Amino acid sequence: MIRQKRIANLLLTLLLWILVLLIVVPMAMIVLNSVKSVNESAVMSLELPTSIHTENFTQVLADKKIFRSFFNSIFLSVASATLSMLLSALAAFTLARNRTKGNRIIYIVFLLGLVVPVNYIMTVRVLQTLQLINTYLGAILLYTAQFIPFTVFIYYGFILDTPKTLDEAALIDGCGSVRMFFKVIFPLLKPVTSTAMVLNLLNCWNDFIVPLYFLNSSQKWGMVMMMYNYFSKYVSSWNLVCAAMLVNVLPIVIIYIAGQKYLVSGMTAGAVKG
Amino acid sequence: MNYNKIYSKWFWVPAFAIFFILFLLPSILGVFFSFTNWNSMSESLKWVGLENYKKIFESGSSIRPFANTIFFAVMTSVLKGGFGLLLALALNRRVYGRNALRTLFFLPMVLSNVIVGLVFQQIYHPTTGVLNQFLNLLGMGSLAHGWIIEPGLVMWSCVAVEVWKASGFNMVIFLAGLQSVPTDLYEACDMDGGSAWQKFIKVTLPFIMPSVVINMLLNVISGLKVFDVIYTLTNGGPGKMSEVVEIVILNEFAIGNYGYGTAYSTLMFVVLIIISVSVIKRYAAIGGDSV
Numbered sequence: 283m284i285r286q287k288r289i290a291n292l293l294l295t296l297l298l299w300i301l302v303l304l305i306v307v308p309m310a311m312i313v314l315n316s317v318k319s320v321n322e323s324a325v326m327s328l329e330l331p332t333s334i335h336t337e338n339f340t341q342v343l344a345d346k347k348i349f350r351s352f353f354n355s356i357f358l359s360v361a362s363a364t365l366s367m368l369l370s371a372l373a374a375f376t377l378a379r380n381r382t383k384g385n386r387i388i389y390i391v392f393l394l395g396l397v398v399p400v401n402y403i404m405t406v407r408v409l410q411t412l413q414l415i416n417t418y419l420g421a422i423l424l425y426t427a428q429f430i431p432f433t434v435f436i437y438y439g440f441i442l443d444t445p446k447t448l449d450e451a452a453l454i455d456g457c458g459s460v461r462m463f464f465k466v467i468f469p470l471l472k473p474v475t476s477t478a479m480v481l482n483l484l485n486c487w488n489d490f491i492v493p494l495y496f497l498n499s500s501q502k503w504g505m506v507m508m509m510y511n512y513f514s515k516y517v518s519s520w521n522l523v524c525a526a527m528l529v530n531v532l533p534i535v536i537i538y539i540a541g542q543k544y545l546v547s548g549m550t551a552g553a554v555k556g
Numbered sequence: 557m558n559y560n561k562i563y564s565k566w567f568w569v570p571a572f573a574i575f576f577i578l579f580l581l582p583s584i585l586g587v588f589f590s591f592t593n594w595n596s597m598s599e600s601l602k603w604v605g606l607e608n609y610k611k612i613f614e615s616g617s618s619i620r621p622f623a624n625t626i627f628f629a630v631m632t633s634v635l636k637g638g639f640g641l642l643l644a645l646a647l648n649r650r651v652y653g654r655n656a657l658r659t660l661f662f663l664p665m666v667l668s669n670v671i672v673g674l675v676f677q678q679i680y681h682p683t684t685g686v687l688n689q690f691l692n693l694l695g696m697g698s699l700a701h702g703w704i705i706e707p708g709l710v711m712w713s714c715v716a717v718e719v720w721k722a723s724g725f726n727m728v729i730f731l732a733g734l735q736s737v738p739t740d741l742y743e744a745c746d747m748d749g750g751s752a753w754q755k756f757i758k759v760t761l762p763f764i765m766p767s768v769v770i771n772m773l774l775n776v777i778s779g780l781k782v783f784d785v786i787y788t789l790t791n792g793g794p795g796k797m798s799e800v801v802e803i804v805i806l807n808e809f810a811i812g813n814y815g816y817g818t819a820y821s822t823l824m825f826v827v828l829i830i831i832s833v834s835v836i837k838r839y840a841a842i843g844g845d846s847v
Contacts, residue, residue: 291649291650291651291652292652294646294649294651295651295652295653297646298643298646298647298651298657299653299657302657302660302661304720305660305661305663305664305720305724306660307686308672308675308676308679308720309663309664309667311675311678311679311686312671312675325681325684326675326678326679326681326684326686327684327686327689328686366571369570369571369574370571372567372568372570372571373567373568373570373571373572375563375567376563376564376565376567376568377568379559379562379563380559380560380562380563382559382560385568388568388572391572391576391580392571392572392575394580394829395575395579395580397777397828397829397832398580398583398825398828398829399583399780399781399802399821399824399825399828400579400582400583401582401583401585401586401818401821401822401825402805402806402809402821403586403805403808403809403814403817403818403821404582404583404585404586404589404818404821405578405579405582406809407582407585407589407814408577408578408581408582408585409578412577423574423578424578426574426578427574427575427577427578427579428579430571430574430575430579431575431579434571449562453562459561459562459563459564459567463567484666487668488666488667488668488669488670490668490669490670490784490787490788491783491784494806495806495809506668506670506671509670509671510670510674510788513674520678523674527671527674527675530668530671531667531668531671534666534667534668535663535666537666538663538666539659542659545666546662546728550728550729550731550732
């Protein structure tokens with residue numbers, strides 16, 4: 283019986299490692315082709331490169347536009363992830379602590395944002411009216427608006443589980459409510475804060491739609507959009523396209539590996555809590 | 557203590573203001589603008605009633621994007637859920653390299669859709685693509701196809717990419733759900749001589765029902781909103797065979813038919829609200845936490 287089970291597990295292991303090839307092979311293609319010569323990478327194949335061309339990377343990074351878009355991505359991601367994290371934590375805190383009827387309605391309106399699609403055409407018009415179209419600030423506020431619902435949602439669930447007596451103790455010790463939040467409560471929310479940051483950084487880094495609709499000038503594009511553009515320009519130079527992709531993917535894979543615990547726990551916390 | 561003073565509304569107002577003005581308000585305004593002739597040509601805005609909606613429902617060309625979007629949402633939901641569940645069941649056992657496998661199966665989820673779309677465009681290439689070359693290598697050259705240029709196949713190929721990308725997400729949620737199954741119930745089932753299938757149906761499934769519901773809801777929502785995977789993979793082609801609603805909206809936006817495009821957005825808005833509210837209501841009725 284136990285022997286049978288071990289053999290079954292062994293076979294299952296084997297099967298899973300074969301299956302995982304399906305996931306790995308497309309990614310390996312990017313890596314392989316990023317170090318090939320132009321001719322070798324013309325058809326994006328799985329053949330090993332005959333010689334390693336690391337100059338593909340220097341060529342990509344020397345491209346001023348790519349270089350700039352890389353930092354645009356960092357700037358946009360960090361700014362919108364931080365802003366949405368701070369605002370959502372504050373909002374979730376009051377809404378979870380003081381659950382009046384009005385506050386519950388506000389919370390449900392926040393949750394609507396998890397479901398409804400963004401009306402991009404109309405949003406363009408609203409941004410035009412606010413004179414925020416084609417600006418960094420406009421893009422950051424847009425990302426923030428899109429991240430707030432989920433971020434409020436995960437903070438809310440977590441804050442419900444932190445004891446309210448902490449607030450009272452802090453207030454009795456003479457804290458104002460702002461100081462009470464930042465000195466006592468916010469440090470306790472660290473796991474959710476990590477989740478929110480990782481998730482929103484990733485989402486912003488990978489976003490393609492905001493630059494497509496709202497940023498006309500390529501000066502302000504993040505890297506994904508710039509890469510798409512790069513692709514149409516160097517369509518036959520797959521080695522360069524792949525090198526650019528790797529430069530783009532590397533930071534998020536690092537964030538993913540380092541923050542995996544928070545990423546996965548955040549996603550499932552949302553799911554389990556319903 | 558005065559709660560309204562301690563937990564001041566100024567804590568939630570900033571988040572709400574940004575969210576409302578840049579997310580919800582456009583959707584609400586969109587409802588009104590979808591009844592107008594708003595476009596880039598004419599200066600004046602005219603109320604046209606249901607004209608835009610009539611155009612959507614009467615023109616034969618808008619059936620395909622809707623059909624494609626629904627096909628995509630349904631097929632990806634079922635397949636992502638199915639593969640996700642199988643992976644979760646397998647990875648819930650003591651297989652070797654379990655954590656590495658979990659990490660790898662989830663990995664595509666963090667990649668940009670643009671990269672995924674562009675790479676699969678190459679993989680699907682009829683002559684030089686890895687997929688057809690692999691089939692030829694196995695001596696199954698007859699199965700080789702023009703995966704994204706044959707009209708009958710293109711939507712399936714799009715579905716396959718999404719399944720490749722997001723099955724890992726379903727897996728992770730199922731894995732979390734599986735932790736809630738008490739192991740002694742399996743032992744009890746063993747005692748009674750239950751088969752593996754019976755164990756799954758009678759023990760596992762009832763406990764992971766919340767995960768099933770949430771996965772399906774999230775899959776359907778994201779499926780109906782699909783845009784960048786298909787946009788970068790096929791750009792709606794060949795012809796308009798793989799156009800989905802969000803691609804139509806972008807195209808209408810690009811040619812300046814704002815009111816008409818907004819009518820599409822408004823339809824999606826209504827459909828998604830109806831689906832979500834009904835699922836959440838039923839889910840709450842089964843006994844899950846209501847939101």
